[in-house]
Amino acid sequence: MQQISVGIIGYGYWGPNFVRNFSEIDNVDLKYICDLNPANLERHRSRYKSVNFITDYTLMLEDKDLNAIVIATPVDSHYELAKQALKAGKHVLLSKPMCRSSAQCEDLIAIAEEKGLVLMVDHTFVYHGPVRLIKQLIDDGELGTLLYLSSTRINLGLFQNDVNVIWDLGAHDFSLLDHLIGRAPRSIQAIGKSHTETRIEDVAFMTMEFEDDFIAHFHVSWLSPVKIREMLIGGTRKMLAFDDHRPIEKVRIYDKGIELLSKPPETETARYKALVQYRHGEMKAPVYDMTEALKYETLHFVDCIVNKKVPLTDGHSGLRVVRLLELAEESIKRPSLANVKMEK
Structure with a gap:
C-alpha cells in the first residue's frame, strides 16, 4: 500500500480533529503539525512523538517528500496557503469554506488541474x-x-x-x-x-x-x-x-x-x-x-491521492458553495x- 506523508497547518479548533484521524490511517505518515501559537503545539507534543511540530509552514513546502497539506486555518488565509501548497506540488485538503471569493476558488482549481493534484474541500457533513x-x-x-x-x-x-x-x-x-x-x-x-x-x-x-x-x-x-x-x-x-x-x-x-x-x-x-x-x-x-464523518473523509482524501480519483467534494464543489x-x-x-x- 502506497504511503502518503501529510502535514497539517492550523492546530486550533478543527486542526486536532484532522490530526487524530490522519494519525490513525495505516498508510499515512503524519509528518508535520504547524501552528503560529507554540502553546497549541506544546500541549500535544508528547502524544505525537514522531511528528515534527513547527511554526513555519514553509518548511512543508520545501520538503520534497511531503505529499499533501491539510489547511485548517481561518478562511481569509486559505487562498494564499493553498496556492503556495499546490505550486509546491502538494495535494491539498481545505477546511470549509474553500475561499473568501469564487475568483480565488477558480484560481486554485486551475492550478490543481494544471499540476494534476487533488484539491478537496472539507465539507464534512457530506x-x-x-x-x-x-x-x-x-x-x-x-x-x-x-x-x-x-x-x-x-x-x-x-x-x-x-x-x-x-x-x-x-x-x-x-x-x-x-x-x-x-x-x-x-x-x-x-x-x-x-x-x-x-x-x-x-x-x-x-x-x-x-x-x-x-x-x-x-x-x-x-x-x-x-x-x-x-x-x-x-x-x-x-x-x-x-x-x-x-x-x-x-x-x-x-x-x-x-x-x-x-x-x-x-x-x-x-x-x-x-x-x-x-x-x-x-x-x-x-x-x-x-x-x-471526518474519518470517512480523510480516508477518501488519501484514496483519491493514491488512486488518482476525483474527490466527492472537490474544488468545483467548494466553488459552487462559495458562489x-x-x-x-x-x-x-x-x-x-x-x-x-x-x-x-
Missing part, C-alpha cells in the same frame, strides 16, 4: 453516514420528485470575528444542498441581522428558488438558546426528517403526503373536500453507517434586490 443514506434514498427515487428542503442549524455561539453566520454555519447547509439536490438555484433571497457591535450578522434566513417548483429554506443562528440540527425534505412519494442532534434514528422516513385528484368533482362543495387527499402511512428509521455564500451575502447587503439571481 461524508456523514445519515447524509450518505439520504443521498442514496433520493437517487433511488424513494422520496419521489422533490418538493422542498427546509433546514435549521442554530445554537448559542460560536461567534466569529472574520465571517458572519452564513459563511460559518450556512456553508454546511449549502454543501448539503449541492450534494443532495445537485443543481443550482435560480435565485436567493436572504435577510440577516447583527445584534452586537461587530455588525457581523449572527442570525440569518435564506430562501432559494429553482427553475421548477422546488424551494429551499435555511435558518442559521449563533443566538439560539437551544442547539438544533434539523432538515426536512418533502417529496411526492414520501417525506424525510433528519435530526442530527438525536443520538439514534437520526433519519426518519414518513409515508405521508398529499394526492391531488386529476379530475376535480364538478360541484364546489365536493371540489373543496376532495381536491386534496391526505396520506398517512408508516414511519421507518433506516440503519446508516456509524463511521465518523451561494456570496449571493446570500449580496442579498443581505442589498435588500432593495428582491432576489439575487444566479448567473448561467
Whole structure:
C-alpha cells in the first residue's frame, strides 16, 4: 500500500480533529503539525512523538517528500496557503469554506488541474453516514420528485470575528444542498441581522428558488438558546426528517403526503373536500453507517491521492458553495434586490 506523508497547518479548533484521524490511517505518515501559537503545539507534543511540530509552514513546502497539506486555518488565509501548497506540488485538503471569493476558488482549481493534484474541500457533513443514506434514498427515487428542503442549524455561539453566520454555519447547509439536490438555484433571497457591535450578522434566513417548483429554506443562528440540527425534505412519494442532534434514528422516513385528484368533482362543495387527499402511512428509521464523518473523509482524501480519483467534494464543489455564500451575502447587503439571481 502506497504511503502518503501529510502535514497539517492550523492546530486550533478543527486542526486536532484532522490530526487524530490522519494519525490513525495505516498508510499515512503524519509528518508535520504547524501552528503560529507554540502553546497549541506544546500541549500535544508528547502524544505525537514522531511528528515534527513547527511554526513555519514553509518548511512543508520545501520538503520534497511531503505529499499533501491539510489547511485548517481561518478562511481569509486559505487562498494564499493553498496556492503556495499546490505550486509546491502538494495535494491539498481545505477546511470549509474553500475561499473568501469564487475568483480565488477558480484560481486554485486551475492550478490543481494544471499540476494534476487533488484539491478537496472539507465539507464534512457530506461524508456523514445519515447524509450518505439520504443521498442514496433520493437517487433511488424513494422520496419521489422533490418538493422542498427546509433546514435549521442554530445554537448559542460560536461567534466569529472574520465571517458572519452564513459563511460559518450556512456553508454546511449549502454543501448539503449541492450534494443532495445537485443543481443550482435560480435565485436567493436572504435577510440577516447583527445584534452586537461587530455588525457581523449572527442570525440569518435564506430562501432559494429553482427553475421548477422546488424551494429551499435555511435558518442559521449563533443566538439560539437551544442547539438544533434539523432538515426536512418533502417529496411526492414520501417525506424525510433528519435530526442530527438525536443520538439514534437520526433519519426518519414518513409515508405521508398529499394526492391531488386529476379530475376535480364538478360541484364546489365536493371540489373543496376532495381536491386534496391526505396520506398517512408508516414511519421507518433506516440503519446508516456509524463511521465518523471526518474519518470517512480523510480516508477518501488519501484514496483519491493514491488512486488518482476525483474527490466527492472537490474544488468545483467548494466553488459552487462559495458562489451561494456570496449571493446570500449580496442579498443581505442589498435588500432593495428582491432576489439575487444566479448567473448561467
